[in-house]
Amino acid sequence: MSIYNHLEIEARCPRCGVVSTSDAEFRFGLRELVRYRRGDVLRWEGKGVRTPAHRPEGGDYRGEAYAECPACGRDFWLVVHVEHDVITSYEVDAERPGYVNP
Ligand SMILES: [Zn+2]
Incomplete structure (x- = not known):
């Protein structure tokens, strides 16, 4: 079973250019549907x-x-940085294509 966590993000969509707040999914740390924000300590x-x-x-x-x-x-990917257990930053990975067609 594939269980993920949530990260609240504010990002500019690489597909349409609109900045919005949404929930990204990530699959690292203890994966139990935890909701994180930037600055939180990752478990x-x-x-x-x-x-x-x-x-x-x-x-x-x-x-x-x-x-x-x-x-x-449409969908896109982000890179998330964890430093000393804290989710310090994230950025859109503009090089990586999404699954939904352009
Ligand atoms: Zn968009």
Whole structure:
């Protein structure tokens, strides 16, 4: 089973250019449908599906997140940065294509 977490994002959609707030999904940390915001401490350990299996060295991690634009309904990817267990930043990965057709 594929369980993910949520990250509240404000981002400019690379497909239509509209800036909006939405929920991205990501599959790292303890994956149990936790809702995070930037600045939150990511939980690594616990009972359930974990990616990676244990807290990475120093609590640093770089992962991906997936979002759908509320304005145009098309999808895009983001890169998420975790430093010392804190979700410090994210940015749109403009190089990576979404699944929904342009
Ligand atoms: Zn859009």
